[in-house]
Amino acid sequence: MKVKVNQDSCIGCGACAAICDKVFEINDDGLSQAKVEKVEDNDTQDVRDAADACPTGAIEVEE
Numbered sequence: 001m002k003v004k005v006n007q008d009s010c011i012g013c014g015a016c017a018a019i020c021d022k023v024f025e026i027n028d029d030g031l032s033q034a035k036v037e038k039v040e041d042n043d044t045q046d047v048r049d050a051a052d053a054c055p056t057g058a059i060e061v062e063e
Contacts, residue, residue, distance in 0.1 A: 009058035
């Protein structure tokens with residue numbers, strides 16, 4: 001699975017980082033970003049949960 005955060009859609013609410021801090025972090029601009037491009041198998045459900053929780057749908061997941 002690959003993941004990225006659309007910076008144009010992100011509002012920096014931090015829900016993704018709260019759900020899966022192994023993959024997401026808030027950058028210096030106050031927006032979320034993925035720390036990794038390829039997600040480890042044991043983190044995939046947390047990434048899906050973070051994507052579902054994103055209020056703007058900024059998290060893009062590619063299976």
